[in-house]
Amino acid sequence: MLDTWFSSWLWPLSTLGWPNEQARDLKAFYPTDVLVTAPEILFFWVARMIMAGYAFLERAPYHTVYLHGTARDTQHRRMSKSLGNGVDPMDVVSLYGADAFRWTLIAGLGIGADVILDPADLEKSFSPGRNFATKLWNIGRFLLSNLGDAPVRPLVDIDRRRFALPDLWVLERFDGAVAECDGALGPLQPTKAADDADGRHWRADERYAGLRLNEYAESARRFVWNELADWYLESVKGRLGADAEPNDREVARAVLLHVFDGALRLLHPVVPFITEALWQKLPGRKPGEFLIRADWPRLGAAPDGGRGKEFELVRDAVLAVRQIRGDYNVAPGKTLDVIILSPSDRRVYDDNASTIGRLARARVTVGSGAAPESAAHAVLRGGSEVVVPLAGLIDVDKECQRLRGELEALEKQIVSREQRLANPKYVERAPEHVVRSDRATLDEMISKRGQLSEKVRTLCGA
């Protein structure tokens, strides 16, 4: 009578043909690479397989064992039939799709940690995965309808001097995403300094720090959603139409396709279905080509020099205008007049004024000199300023009244706190951390007062 482990301890050997030591699969594929399992059977099974490997083939059956956590409910109890707290994967697949199921598990899987799911609220657990798939789909639709049918030149054929600032930025961000994903995944063979498969090198500190799947997934998601979709797509819109300058149009199409194609490759292992479906529809793909067999992205999309970083000035300007719009409750549809005052980065703002305008729904003038009255201000990196005149957009008097009131109340608080901190008895008697926190709060208040009074000055005159 043999227990179940007596057959399963041979699994890596027997499934590849052992005891026929001439079996082709055994020679071709043994030792294997990664064993993925839960920690509970570490000794029953994992260790026994290693023993079998040494006993019969003198080599351990794998170089890496990946132990993962378990799925638990929101009370951190294991999912079990008796507790009735399980999640049926087939239900999730039919309601949200397999990609959403996979995304949720991987995005929530910190290395060695458990995944928490809510069996009573599948929507809460799995809708982020579904929403991500929807977002990818929408990006795909935009791409296809805007790229058109004409062939797209490979990026490598484009003269790099023709890249506009947003192109440089998105290519650098793509390289950044590839580097982050690679770093989080680590090498295929941690026991070696370079992966034999494609020669990628790994630093010693990286080699055993891989398989951080949730971080890899997040890096890929952040690129495609927060960078590609939120910023690049928006900024590239004007350059793709029939009325766009043809040379620039060619560049924009090449960059856009390259980074979206690359994003699909990065995401394919986690959400294979939607990425395969979208990838096959990209311009230039031929029947019989599959994403599952495509090459993993490599670094080097962006030219050296890091000039793309300047795009962040553009992005920050847009964000500043949006912030002002939000602060003063100006309707989203209303076009704002925006003046950018920039002693040091004038060229960047000049070149990208129309992009900023489109993204912020504004008429942008880049100037220098005095700022108009009754305007909201925001200070940008490098000392540039965004100025948005507010007359006619808001009730300036009312706003001034409100701001002045705020300023007054803040003054009172500052005085009282200063008095307290000037009292030697208090400072001596109170515990040190309380005094420290008091001082910190006072500093914040003073800084806020400075901002407020500036606001009042520019909006209200004095």
Place this chain on the structure above:
Amino acid sequence: MPELPDRYDPSITEPAVYAQWLGAECFAADATRSSRIGGDRVPFTIVMPPPNVTGILHVGHGLTYTVQDVLIRWARMRRTEALWVPGTDHAGIATQNVVERLIAQEGKTRFDVGRSAFVSRTEAFVEEKGGVILKQLRAIGASADWNRTAYTLSPELSRAVRESFVRLYERGLIYKGHRVIHWCPRCLTSLSDEEAEFQDEPGALYHINYPLSGDAARYLTIATTRPETMLADVAVAVNPTDDRYRSLIGKTVRLPIVHIDIPVVADEYADPEFGTGVVKITPAHDANDFDVGQRHGLPAPIVIDEHGRMREAHGSDPHSARALGGRLRLLDGEHPRLEHLTAALVGPPHSGLVLRRLRSAAEYHSLPGRCGPLSPLRRAGATGRGRARHLVLVVALAAVDARLA
């Protein structure tokens, strides 16, 4: 221009895409391309922990198999010859139990059906129901090489098991011997440590007097939860440091009912703090006793057969079990184990036996045989004693012990 529908519908896209992958053999690994045998690609292999062939996918499976699929897809894109070997586990007793329950619905047992018919029934069942889980894996996108699907009970893997057994035996790492095991009197099969379920049950600690040979006025009182096995006792043990009994070490006592002399041995297994400090030693019916028996070169007669019925041991009177049962019943008619014994009751009680029942302060551990679905080992808890007396009726390995004839 290729159009995409407004809304993404996974229920349409997913099966279509999966069918494409299968049709183009995207998951199949080509051994000839492995650089280890002269090919152009470095291999990258993951062996899938085989789920039970009759299993249904739960979210824990979803997690572990998704992780593997992420890795294998990544490896494939990194230009390795990527192989993910899938398969299922026949799951031994779990599957057998399911089939037996089906047969029971027809009013039969597996013995009625006969061995080869039972095996065929099991194979047919696995054929029909088995592998559902593999289809569910496809539904979540698993890119395993289905052409290489393995099964633990296949002829090839069964051969591997036999081969490994023989090789280890030839190297002296497997040998024939006696060992106390878990036995199920219902299934008539042994169970591995991992398959036996353990439960705590309230028990009783019986004190029984064994008179000194040749001096009935003096006796040793043994304390036991398994009075029925006393008919196969081969010794009593005391702790060598226990002053109360030091002078009796090496002497013999008269085993009641059976009326044979058995030695008093010194062994650290006897705990002076527990019960009376004297324990009866029945090597065939308790793992700890078995070890004591080995240490002192004692025999191991068997007094409970594979069906859980009392049988003759020590060449004793076949009525002795009944006599014992009767005597125990006198004192505790409600004990569940005694019901079992009293079924065989007949004949007058013997004399020379004094029984006192002591209810122990802590819960004691005793358990009749149970074989259920594979479940994690639950060791009898730490209440009371350090040694877990958790073993079931035990019978030496049938294949190696000719005594069980």
